[in-house]
Amino acid sequence: MRTIKSTFTPLATSMIVTDATSHKVSSWNRQTYQRLKLALSLNLRRQIFVAVCDDLSLRNRLASQLHHELEISSARESFSSQSYPKLVSLNLNLSDPNPFAQMIQWLSQNPPSRRITIAPGFQILGIERLTRQPPTIQRLFLKHLRKIECHLPHLEVSLLLWLPRPWFHNIVQSAPEFWQWHTGVFEFEGEPTPLPPVGIYSPESSDNRRELGETTGSFKADLRSLLDGDLVETGDFAFNSDGINWQNQLVGDDALLGSAANGIMSDRRDACPTDIGDRSGGDNFAISQLYRNDFAPVIGDDGIGDNFLVSQLLNIDGFNSEISDEYNSFTLNDLKNNPISDQKIGDNSASYQLNGDEGNREIGDNSAIAESDSFIVDGVKESVSPADAYLQLGDQYRQAIEGGDVSEENLAIAIQAYELALQSLDESSSQAPNILNDLGNLYWMLSRHSHNIAHRTSYLEQGIQAYQIALTKIVAEDAPQIYAMIQNNLGAAYGDLARYQEPVESLELSIRAYQEALHYRSGEIDPIKYASTQNNLGTAYWYLAQHQSPVENLHQAITAYAESLCYYTTESEKMNWAMIQNNLGTAYWNLAQYEQPQMWLELAVLAYKDALSYRTHESAPAASAATENNLGTAYWHLADRCQDVPERRLEYLQHCILAYQNAIALVEQLAENNPPVSVNFDVIATRNNLGLAHYQLATEAEFSLDGAVKSEHLAGALEQQVKSCLAGKPESDAYQTALSYLIKTIRTFYQERGISGQNFALSKVPGKLLPEILPRL
Template identity: 40%
Template structure:
């Protein structure tokens, strides 16, 4: 059976949806390649961001137009895309309005993740037989794949891989992984690409940096949050054929029970609202779940899943009346849960849909009490849904909403813990490891609400348990991506815990975890993951350097445990990350790492053990890095009306850059001409004034920056007398002059 989808499942306003420059370039290349309409071309398009993927699919469909370009959903019952294309051609042939064979894009491959292993194997086997199908296909084919399936294709269908013409790897626009409602249910979501803000530098630049007034930067958020619904956890119990027929009831039969019509009277199709009204009036069950779905249908009348769910509940009611076996009823509820999981995978789940999905999974667990293995799997899925609910803040972020988020997070932790009580790493190592990972992420989130030290400690313990289970009971090579993610998550949890207790021990533990994570990634095959962990490693080295005192013995200043050596290691890690985090590929990540690099150089320049000649060079490197970060942000800002979403405070970067210029200008160990010194002081003043625009007047950052402006103005007076001070004051906005004059 063919599944045509000329219009993608997600319809977005193209004018309101923008994609990054690199993705736009890739899309243009893909579209141009398809427009050439060369014979027997096979393109692979990789995109883990389902919303972005749907947007690109819709753009291609609009640009190339049917019947010249056809979208087909993969038939999951027999996943053979080549046969589907051949069948479409046999039924339609070449359209009369086009002189060449149409092109095709195959969608829905990501849904194979939740199919049984034999179905997945059939898909790869069909691709492997490409030489059998290719002679009958003259046009082009685009396969839209998530990244894990690309790796599977390379390994398990080498013949197909050898035939492919080009690979287009799209990236989801960098966004904090904590805004991951849609990523939560995709199989291998891309990572958050930049670290959190670095603090402003201390006012007294001659002190060592254990006196930082603000907490140091957090590494990137965990690469993997609680596990998505995976194939092993979503294999429902065998369902009797009659139940399956009921659960796949065709919505086209909605009005099948209507009285016979006069053949002479034309049948007027029901509108969507009329169909919904008909469902509500004809469905008489008063169960809580039914009422929830009816309420959700009121909020989302166009969501077909709600309509199908009501019909499914009618069948479940019949099963209850017939006293069907608990396992059969549980399977029906689990199939209903899978219906909503498909919708949640599309991203941005509504509160109503999440509520219904949670209620369905809770019902399934009620009927799975005697089946421990399936109960554990279902509990993990339910915990994932509660976790998603805790992140689904919506527009209201008030106290009530925060309490609801906290409650959902606590429920997720509770259900994960119950699931762990019913399994062991020996009996089910894969599931046990996955739930421990989920629990570690949930405890890490809970630390943002309450008792941070204790909850972060529990997060660390959960990740350690996951790693212990993997190393002892699993093949380490079986799932290297998950192992790397767990090591990265452990490193991040240890980093956060170091901000509350045992900083040196926990930071050393974080460094060890990041090094372990690097063992799983090749910079050639996974450059962005590799760069992210290098960035995290640099931040951990930087942070550890703040907790160690410089050794006054210059011969020992560069030892492995000295701040000097740690900052050098941080700088090396940031440079390695920047080999892959480039301005063209991931500009926001590039800017964040450049900001971190600048601060590491600044810290190194201001250590008491740093030689004067080295100090000047390191300040110049700090200036170079800060300017690169600011230039990237300004370039991104020029492309949109608003400043791009960043994971660091660019106004702190302006301030740090100004302080670096000031230090170069005030350094008496290097001879500078008066014009050179004046240029540096003017640059310092300009950057501090720029920083001042980003903060509220009464904030600590604002007042600190104002002190820097006053300090620079005094330096103008010291160097150039009253004329120099007049020059500085002429550059300060009039509204600031009274306050600066008082400080002077």
């Protein structure tokens, strides 16, 4: 286990506090927290403290507790300080990451009165988000830190920086000017934490399904062969405002709706942030262009108009005909042999000879189809409107997507088809809300298939805008089911967006959308969808609790989960019921970090056990493993809360070990499947937690275990720590943590059994780990 060191160095003196005897990680965190709290409460000026914590959930709890407890102590000291905070929490401004400027700005906006003699302290949060920022922003942050001497004369306050370990080491190396001014370092170790709760986030699709018949085998092949390399790239996709032209480029940043999105909930008719038909729409959302009469979309660089593409290749039974093989062959070969890249899209003079009898057809001009409203299929004219043609194409690909053929290519084609359908529809068409909802779903799904975070954000923003435009085209009272569906999807999209930017604002918008959906979604009429939305609402509250007002938001999450359970029955929806119980257990566990820990942790254990009644090892091994992992974590925290009752602590740790062992056994079983099945939790962390529980039972004297049992637990700790090291990457924090635990266990073997014990432990360690271990023993 890594030795935890906290140092606090006032300007005139130096003091280092180190305690290498304790191995109770959570107890150490509490001790470190008390030292940090004491350092901040001394009200010394120009102190630079650094708190190091990789566990974001733990960091948020500690920062929130600091803020709360220092505020209470300040209020008790004197009446004059009641209205002025003792600790100010600021999230780092990522556009200009200058903590000193933020502190100065806060002080200028909140000047103390003459009666206030104690300057506040500041804690800066959110530095971990710099990891996702461009290198220029990261360098700018370090540059501001290096200029500390320019800022200190203007600051009569103390500063606390919360850092993950990678940034801690980066600052030490890259900003030595800042580091030489630091006063104290307080390191926190991660504690076992359960998985976050999950929402039911599969998009709700519109009910306006078209009956799609079987298509010929050549439909997709012909379409994809023509579009390959033009419409769809192998990377991420983007739009430009001149048409729906797929490009391998980054989308602009101007799609974020900001405050304009806030009105959508209260004014459903007038809150649309984008005026359909306005040519000044943002670069990264093509819907603002969809109702333009002069819209002339382009595919790739070959200059082939979309209308021409659909009119020639659409082979769907909805047209009551088939394109003959001879016709398909002629069309594709002619397109390949006679590229028309030099022709101007939409130009009436541009024409294309389809066959000897048909004459000229204009390419890319919407009027070409609008005037004839027909396709030539086997020599027979079939009357089909452009909108129907695009909808048929979009529905064809959406059907493939919903059937499991989810690829960026299929998503891209479906999106383009629906957007072209919207452009062809009358603005007042009753089909528009449903199409926009499905368009939002496709963007949302595309965001989850992108490997580029910036692209994910852009796709989510485009999906959100599609949902919002859809909401402006219906009256909730006239179409409550459609309205609730779109609001539920909007809430889920905002929940995803919170993972990448403005988490508090996005989560608040997510909550408002879910609440609005629930106003028009009845538990009696549609219990399953109602329960699903309640679960999503609870999950949004849980995530918001990780950023602000944890107690209040966690209580709201518990209320929503409990309401959801009322409508999921164990007879018909047992897996969903079990999922909500798992979510409820995690909310209970989280609340135990702030109040009544014994009660909430016991409730968490009961909820996880209820979930395991239906999430069995046989019926749902991956879900069962996740819940077993959570149950082990709840037991570990219960044991940590029973320091004065060894018998109960022993019992809880034994239950903890059993739950973690069950989780790992299921993981190993799933890994043997063909293909292997992955789980949604960090198995290395679970192994470390299991090793920690074994280690505590082996080394804590109050348990009064005999020597053989202690040796068994110590060997169990060693086994899990070795496996954690072998599974981790040497440069990762998880690997370094596991290695520290392993070295401590080897030392304990030596303390308990002498050199023979150490040799026994080393014999269990793979040779490739020894070069790192031996120098540190």
